[in-house]
Amino acid sequence: MTTNVSPLPDSAKRVFKGEIFEIWQWPQQMYDGSTHTFERVKRPNTVQVIAVIGDQILVQEQQQPDRSRPYFSFPGGRCDAEEQPLKSAQRELLEETGLTSSDWELWSERRPVTKMEWIIYTYIARNCVKEKEPRLDAGEKITNRLINFNEFLRLPDDPDFYDSWMAIMLVKAQHNPAAADKLRRQLFQKV
Amino acid sequence: MTTNVSPLPDSAKRVFKGEIFEIWQWPQQMYDGSTHTFERVKRPNTVQVIAVIGDQILVQEQQQPDRSRPYFSFPGGRCDAEEQPLKSAQRELLEETGLTSSDWELWSERRPVTKMEWIIYTYIARNCVKEKEPRLDAGEKITNRLINFNEFLRLPDDPDFYDSWMAIMLVKAQHNPAAADKLRRQLFQKV
Numbered sequence: 088m089t090t091n092v093s094p095l096p097d098s099a100k101r102v103f104k105g106e107i108f109e110i111w112q113w114p115q116q117m118y119d120g121s122t123h124t125f126e127r128v129k130r131p132n133t134v135q136v137i138a139v140i141g142d143q144i145l146v147q148e149q150q151q152p153d154r155s156r157p158y159f160s161f162p163g164g165r166c167d168a169e170e171q172p173l174k175s176a177q178r179e180l181l182e183e184t185g186l187t188s189s190d191w192e193l194w195s196e197r198r199p200v201t202k203m204e205w206i207i208y209t210y211i212a213r214n215c216v217k218e219k220e221p222r223l224d225a226g227e228k229i230t231n232r233l234i235n236f237n238e239f240l241r242l243p244d245d246p247d248f249y250d251s252w253m254a255i256m257l258v259k260a261q262h263n264p265a266a267a268d269k270l271r272r273q274l275f276q277k278v
Numbered sequence: 279m280t281t282n283v284s285p286l287p288d289s290a291k292r293v294f295k296g297e298i299f300e301i302w303q304w305p306q307q308m309y310d311g312s313t314h315t316f317e318r319v320k321r322p323n324t325v326q327v328i329a330v331i332g333d334q335i336l337v338q339e340q341q342q343p344d345r346s347r348p349y350f351s352f353p354g355g356r357c358d359a360e361e362q363p364l365k366s367a368q369r370e371l372l373e374e375t376g377l378t379s380s381d382w383e384l385w386s387e388r389r390p391v392t393k394m395e396w397i398i399y400t401y402i403a404r405n406c407v408k409e410k411e412p413r414l415d416a417g418e419k420i421t422n423r424l425i426n427f428n429e430f431l432r433l434p435d436d437p438d439f440y441d442s443w444m445a446i447m448l449v450k451a452q453h454n455p456a457a458a459d460k461l462r463r464q465l466f467q468k469v
Contacts, residue, residue, distance in 0.1 A: 093346050103294040105301050106317045117416040126297045225308040251442025262453035
């Protein structure tokens with residue numbers, strides 16, 4: 088949820104580049120005048136899509152090779168280099184579900200870890216329609232499933248639900264009818 | 279919140295070691311039989327302490343050299359190598375607040391980022407007493423403040439509140455008197 092982190096300073100240098108992660112370092116002046124080497128991880132930004140079909144929402148039951156049991160998620164993935172996040176969201180939705188939409192809204196843009204250069208963009212894609220069959224990567228085992236609005240609000244009851252920002256929104260909406268109405272309008276109606 | 283991640287496999291090798299972060303890689307067999315290089319970040323585990331004094335809870339208004347504005351947090355920091363998390367929690371509480379307690383409980387142990395070997399341990403320290411004056415690091419500007427239980431429940435109303443797991447707990451307790459009572463007992467009474 089942290090959003091008040093300064094950008095990487097101009098003096099920061101990349102000291103490692105791996106498959107996904109990079110390490111950046113810079114000399115940081117401390118409050119007592121001394122200087123320490125500060126360090127951050129950089130990784131590709133990611134997108135996720137709340138795809139709305141009629142009065143239902145698409146969730147994915149997903150397995151990955153290095154995780155011990157399936158978990159719920161939303162369509163999405165990494166932004167390619169230089170790719171605008173909306174384009175990434177549209178590409179991932181089409182690849183993983185075969186769906187398209189002409190009504191997109193950026194719901195949230197957040198940085199989950201202070202010491203990590205990594206932004207998660209969450210989009211709502213309203214009135215989705217099927218364009219083709221999904222095409223999955225070798226590392227993906229995904230079952231797409233439709234749930235209704237009340238089931239959506241209950242996703243954080245699963246202790247493995249991974250999106251803390253959304254969990255807070257959904258728990259608030261579980262308990263606050265005005266917040267639930269607002270969220271329902273945002274998902275199912277044009278704004 | 280993710281807890282269902284497999285441990286680093288035996289074949290994982292450290293390919294970079296920085297000031298805080300390490301990068302580990304291993305060959306991962308995919309569902310189609312192909313092999314890809316998988317990667318994770320490793321960093322020291324961290325502790326945080328909910329310190330209870332009488333019927334109040336200690337929060338810190340904190341500034342750090344690479345953050346643009348102050349934020350609320352709890353006493354805590356990194357576990358030193360081989361240090362047990364309870365020892366780290368007791369050490370950090372004493373350094374940052376001068377407080378000690380003889381009544382500790384591990385409230386939560388969680389892994390916030392799937393691709394990161396990093397556990398956050400959250401402790402409750404009940405009936406804290408002042409032992410000495412705080413001693414701060416060069417990178418820390420911290421003001422200790424006491425808040426009451428209702429103010430504690432309202433911490434997630436601040437969009438910069440950084441602990442998503444706790445935010446979900448506190449939002450539930452804001453709306454659910456039974457959850458609030460349970461939390462109040464856990465913080466203020468011996469169990």
